[in-house]
Amino acid sequence: MSQPQGLNLTREQITALDNELLTLLSKRRELSLEVAKSKEIDIRPIRDTQREKELLERLVQQGREKGLDAHFVISLYQSIIEDSVLNQQAFLHGRANPDTQKQQYTIAYLGARGSYSYLAASRYCNRRQVSMIDFGCQSFDDIVNAVESGHADYGFLPIENTSSGSINEVYDVLQHTSLSIVGETTIEVGHCLLGQPGASLADIKTVYAHPQPISQCSRYLSLHPHFKLEYCSSSAEAMSKVIEANNNSVAAIGSAEGGALYQLTAIEDGLANQKINQSRFIVVARKAVAVPSQLPAKTTLIMATGQKPGALVEALLVLKAHNLNMSKLESRPIPGTPWEEMFYIDIDGNLATQDLQQAIKELERLTRFIKVLGCYPSETVKPTQLSQAQLLIEPSSSKAAEITEKKTSNQLQHKYSREYRQQNTQVICKQLHIGDGHFAAFSLINMSLTETEFTSLAKQNKEAGFQAVILTDFHGQLNELQFKKYIQIIEQAGLVGVLYIEQDSDLVHGHLADMLMLSGQQMFNQGLLSQLGKMNVGVIIERNNMASIEDWLAAADRVLDQGNQQVVLCESGIRSFAQPERVTLDLAGLIEVKDTSHLPIICNIAANATDIEYSQIKAAKQLNADGVVLNAMEYDANSQLLRQMYQD
Structure with missing residues (x-):
């Protein structure tokens, strides 16, 4: 058996390959912007799902020939495609709104550097290759006031989380502002227990955190009932409390990236109840923006239906009649008006389309109050999938394989689901x-x-x-x-x-x-x-x-x-x-x-x-x-x- 080469040499070769990969990814991103420029002229949709499938199928085949797993190849290129789509969207959106384009923006967000709102704002600016001037705020009202007064160009408001649901206070703020929603962004929320360097889990007695992470980490916290929980206005404030305390008995719940800014170390990570934990933020500005027709868009509106029986259902049927998908519905009480509620609706659609315009006109006749809060590019990129046959995992001609696949599919079905039982249970x-x-x-x-x-x-x-x-x-x-x-x-x-x-x-x-x-x-x-x-x-x-x-x-x-x-x-x-x-x-x-x-x-x-x-x-x-x-x-x-x- 031949002697393997030295470990240091192998690591140097891997580092060189990583550098090459990054260079190639950067070049690929530049080419994707050239594609966006072409689509701007031809007015073609951002996504061509058929081409994406053909691309993935070819790459899977080539990858198998090189000894690469099909699922690894697909996962890798789904991320690359998502990055390409979002960058093309950002480019075309900027081109459609030249009067709003600057190299530097003042961004109002909740908390201070290191908070999840700060990370969301940073990601949004990085995507658009612009610099950000920090404007930390103590409350959602402060964020809105900063933008309304002109002290900030944009405000970032957390609207929902995959684990703990909607943030009702933000919906209440939106009810009374003249600002428009001009964008959205979603970030992965990786909750860690952050402490002083050298601190251990056994040392911790007090944990500082925003109510949202406390809710999202309830299972982990239930395993440590001796923790004294202290609520903070933001994750950044929680981390600041740990720095001020300057001892190993206190910790904060926050992100690893945020902790690094405060020189805190992650004692434990993966605290969230759900493995996939994401927070969605909306971006608000003083003026509405134009959204090119080829961009996938969302339109958010609020409406009050009054107390007529069946009024809400009647309104929602208007959306169905125009083949419009409602991706979110929230209700909030109307202050000073007992027994009535304001409904917030996210619609997958561009306000420039005839179907959506006609639907809003019909809703105006049915509702007591209706207002469009904004139309903005959707940053939800649904990954392109391949069939089992395209993955070449199992021969489609094998009857035994079909039976096994069907059996496995049935086993994976949840008994509460409509896939398991179509008829409503009584x-x-x-x-x-x-x-x-x-x-x-x-x-x-x-x-x-x-x-x-x-x-x-x-x-x-x-x-x-x-x-x-x-x-x-x-x-x-x-x-x-x-x-x-x-x-x-x-x-x-x-x-x-x-x-x-x-x-x-x-x-x-x-x-x-x-x-x-x-x-x-x-x-x-x-x-x-x-x-x-x-x-x-x-x-x-x-x-x-x-x-x-x-x-x-x-x-x-x-x-x-x-x-x-x-x-x-x-x-x-x-x-x-x-x-x-x-x-x-x-x-x-x-x-x-x-x-x-x-x-x-x-x-x-x-x-x-x-x-x-x-x-x-x-x-x-x-x-x-x-x-x-x-x-x-x-x-x-x-x-x-x-x-x-x-x-x-």
């Missing part, structure tokens, strides 16, 4: 029907009431129109005989009894209840989910207010996998980032779940409203929710609201 418990066209009303009753008070309230709730009662504040304080008595009272009132499970020990009386409802706090309790999956009783799974939709559906899948197919989902709202104590019903999430899953879904209105709001109930019903949960103590209000609801 859960039936005695006289209660939930799902597949049946709308149910649940009331929350506190079990700390006396037997007389409980009996009276149960009868009142039956008269008001409820079909079921959810028993709360149990805490294992009643023996089996006492609990059985409460269930009998519910049954005598003609209602279905649902036990609210807040801890493992609550399940001891589960066999006496008609249904069980798992609290959002226990949604990640895998052992409890498995137990519920083995029971022959309907289960309602409440969404944790810091959980993503994927986490929520995964909890349902855990129950379904154990055999229990009587599963109902309960949307109880998600936490606000700037005000962690505030919980808001996720109507956009409701639409997504209804589209994704066949399971029934109810909305817990009582969990996120101090006063019963009929607008929320109406919105939930119009968006095809299968039921609502209200506070039993609000008898007079509930009686009236339920009558209105059933009339609608």
Whole structure:
């Protein structure tokens, strides 16, 4: 056997090849801009997906001949294609707006250098090869004011995260500003535990962080209950706190790049609940921009439909009629106008197109208020994929391979998904029907009431129109005989009894209840989910207010996998980032779940409203929710609201 060459020599050769690769990638990027210049003249679309497929297929074949894995080649060139598309978009967008082009821009963002907003702004400027003057702000209002006053050219506002959802405070700010949305950017959010050089995990006692990273890292933080959490206005402020403390007992949650600016080291990384954790930012400016027709674009608008029954659905049908895809829908209350909400809608489309212009004209006739917040290039580049045959992984002529592939595909299907079951599931418990066209009303009753008070309230709730009662504040304080008595009272009132499970020990009386409802706090309790999956009783799974939709559906899948197919989902709202104590019903999430899953879904209105709001109930019903949960103590209000609801 020949002696291998020295390690240092091998490393030098690899370094030389890396330098060559970077040079070639730079040349390729320059050529892609030449392509953009040609498309500017010919007015051709930025993307040619057919050519991309042909390119990938050829590269996969050539790569296999050189011993390279097909998936590696595809992954590499998907990133290269994405970079090319975004650079061409930035070039053509700049050419269409020559009056806004400068070599240096003042950018307002949340926090200071090192914050995620700073990293997003830096990436946006780097893409356009312009320099950035920092303008750190303490709040979203400060960012908007800086741009409105002319102290900043652009403002960067975080709008949503793949793990923790939408940032409602930003939507509230957009409701009152004259600024236009002129761009967007998405960054990977890699949360690390950052500390002083030399600090270890065992040293940490206090963790500083913005509410958003705390929400996105809830699973990791639950494994370290001794951490004292201190909320900060930004990740940059959190890192500054660690520097000021100057000891090994404090840490911050932030990015590795941000930590490097503060000379902090990553004690642990990969803290986020989800492996893929991305934040989307919108860019606001004083003037709207022109978006060339060949660029994929988004248009964001806000509208108020008024209180007419079915008004929101009627408005959304306008988009469907014009073949326009709504990629996002959010609702926010209108200050000073009780019972009404403002809807924020992202549409995949260019405002310059006739279809979108016509749709907006029709919406103007249907709505009480409508305003376009901006049309801007979309930075969501969907990767081009190849078929199995194109990948040449398995011979398509092999029947055995086809059977194996089909079997594997079925195994990968989630039981909650519409791919697994097309027809909507209906859960039936005695006289209660939930799902597949049946709308149910649940009331929350506190079990700390006396037997007389409980009996009276149960009868009142039956008269008001409820079909079921959810028993709360149990805490294992009643023996089996006492609990059985409460269930009998519910049954005598003609209602279905649902036990609210807040801890493992609550399940001891589960066999006496008609249904069980798992609290959002226990949604990640895998052992409890498995137990519920083995029971022959309907289960309602409440969404944790810091959980993503994927986490929520995964909890349902855990129950379904154990055999229990009587599963109902309960949307109880998600936490606000700037005000962690505030919980808001996720109507956009409701639409997504209804589209994704066949399971029934109810909305817990009582969990996120101090006063019963009929607008929320109406919105939930119009968006095809299968039921609502209200506070039993609000008898007079509930009686009236339920009558209105059933009339609608």
